[in-house]
Amino acid sequence: MNKVAVIMGSDSDLPIVEKAITTLKEFNVPTEVHVFSAHRTPEEARAFAMSARENGFGAILAAAGKAAHLAGAIAANTTLPVIGIPVKSSTLDGIDALLSTVQMPSGIPVATVAIDGAVNAALLAVEILSVSDPALGKALDDRRRADTAKVLEKNKKIEEQFNQ
Numbered sequence: 001m002n003k004v005a006v007i008m009g010s011d012s013d014l015p016i017v018e019k020a021i022t023t024l025k026e027f028n029v030p031t032e033v034h035v036f037s038a039h040r041t042p043e044e045a046r047a048f049a050m051s052a053r054e055n056g057f058g059a060i061l062a063a064a065g066k067a068a069h070l071a072g073a074i075a076a077n078t079t080l081p082v083i084g085i086p087v088k089s090s091t092l093d094g095i096d097a098l099l100s101t102v103q104m105p106s107g108i109p110v111a112t113v114a115i116d117g118a119v120n121a122a123l124l125a126v127e128i129l130s131v132s133d134p135a136l137g138k139a140l141d142d143r144r145r146a147d148t149a150k151v152l153e154k155n156k157k158i159e160e161q162f163n164q
């Protein structure tokens with residue numbers, strides 16, 4: 001199975017990024033985690049992106065806040081799918097990171113999830129890997145069914161509480 005890389009711009013992003021790591025682990029997807037910054041360690045970020053395909057990765061998650069250029073900078077140096085996670089880490093509540101991550105010029109795609117949307121970023125990476133891995137596809141279907149069952153159970157409790 002291909003690996004998924006989880007890159008964050010700072011260790012201060014970890015509380016959000018951990019949700020992606022946990023989700024990837026739930027699917028037993030081999031995961032590597034790094035701190036690389038588009039601004040503070042641009043050479044390391046570039047080197048990682050340039051060798052990611054030959055190193056066995058199938059998708060890269062890139063989480064950053066503020067002027068969040070990390071996902072775009074990674075995508076500039078690989079043709080693997082890159083999923084950007086804008087992190088709410090500033091006085092602008094993550095809108096700055098969202099716009100910096102999502103507004104990529106044509107030719108260098110970054111699939112951008114919601115502000116702090118780390119779980120969806122991981123699920124999207126698993127979906128990408130599942131195209132060539134039927135067992136992962138089944139695991140995704142199972143999880144979707146389990147999530148649906150949880151919501152139906154919550155609905156049942158609310159209905160019992162309020163509808164006589």
Ligand code: RP5
Nearest residue numbers: 009010012064065066087089
């Ligand atoms: C961004 O700046 C990082 O991704 C982080 O969200 C934010 C703040 O970083 P620190 O100053 O906490 O290292 O580059």
